[in-house]
Amino acid sequence: QQQVKQSPQSLIVQKGGISIINCAYENTAFDYFPWYQQFPGKGPALLIAIRPDVSEKKEGRFTISFNKSAKQFSLHIMDSQPGDSATYFCAASKWGETSGSRLTFGEGTQLTVNP
Amino acid sequence: KAGVTQTPRYLIKTRGQQVTLSCSPISGHRSVSWYQQTPGQGLQFLFEYFSETQRNKGNFPGRFSGRQFSNSRSEMNVSTLELGDSALYLCASSWAVPQETQYFGPGTRLLVL
Numbered sequence: 001q002q003q004v005k006q007s008p009q010s011l012i013v014q015k016g017g018i019s020i021i022n023c024a025y026e027n028t029a030f031d032y033f034p035w036y037q038q039f040p041g042k043g044p045a046l047l048i049a050i051r052p053d054v055s056e057k058k059e060g061r062f063t064i065s066f067n068k069s070a071k072q073f074s075l076h077i078m079d080s081q082p083g084d085s086a087t088y089f090c091a092a093s094k095w096g097e098t099s100g101s102r103l104t105f106g107e108g109t110q111l112t113v114n115p
Numbered sequence: 116k117a118g119v120t121q122t123p124r125y126l127i128k129t130r131g132q133q134v135t136l137s138c139s140p141i142s143g144h145r146s147v148s149w150y151q152q153t154p155g156q157g158l159q160f161l162f163e164y165f166s167e168t169q170r171n172k173g174n175f176p177g178r179f180s181g182r183q184f185s186n187s188r189s190e191m192n193v194s195t196l197e198l199g200d201s202a203l204y205l206c207a208s209s210w211a212v213p214q215e216t217q218y219f220g221p222g223t224r225l226l227v228l
Contacts, residue, residue: 042222043207049214100171101217102173103160103207
C-alpha cells in the first residue's frame with residue numbers, strides 16, 4: 001500500500017521535445033506529491049510538487065498533472081533541454097501530527113535530452 | 116541560507132566495522148530524515164527525527180540507528196557493516212509542517228569492502 005510505481009525507467013528525447021514521466025500510487029492517504037531531480041553526485045532537489053485537491057500545477061517548463069480517481073500523476077517537461085538530463089523521481093507522502101511525513105519514492109527515470 | 120550539509124562525503128569501511136554519518140539541517144529546520152539510495156532498491160526511508168525524538172522508522176534492521184541533538188543536527192550509525200550497506204546515504208531537513216518540502220543534502224557515499 002505504500003508503493004509508488006514510476007515509468008518509464010529511461011527516456012530519450014530530442015532538444016525541444018516533451019518529456020513525460022508517469023507515476024501511480026496505491027495509498028489514498030497520501031496528501032503530497034513532489035517530483036525531485038537528481039544529477040550525478042548530488043542529492044535530489046525538489047522540482048515541483050502538488051496536493052491532491054489540484055489537478056494541474058505548472059512552473060515554467062514543468063507541469064504536474066494529477067488524476068486522483070486513477071491514483072496517477074505525471075511530470076511533463078516542455079521544450080526539453082540538454083541541461084534537463086538527469087534522474088527524476090516522483091514521490092508521495094502523508095502527514096501525521098505524531099509521525100511527521102516520510103517520502104515514498106518511485107524507482108526513478110533516467111532522462112537524456114539529445115542536442 | 117546554507118543548505119543541508121553532510122559529512123563525510125565519502126567513506127570506505129570493511130565488513131563488521133561500524134560507521135557514523137553526520138547531517139546539519141538548514142537553519143531553523145527541526146525535522147531531519149535519512150534515506151538510503153542504492154541502484155537496486157532506489158531511495159528508501161530510514162528514519163525521521165523531530166525535537167530529538169525518532170518519530171518515524173522505515174523497514175531497516177536494528178543495526179541502523181540515529182539520533183538528533185538539541186541544535187537539530189543528526190547522526191546516523193550503522194553497526195556491524197555488511198557489503199549490502201554500500202550506498203549513498205541522504206539526509207533531508209524540513210520545517211515539519213503538513214505538505215512540506217524536504218531539502219536534501221549531497222549525501223555520504225559509503226563503500227563497504
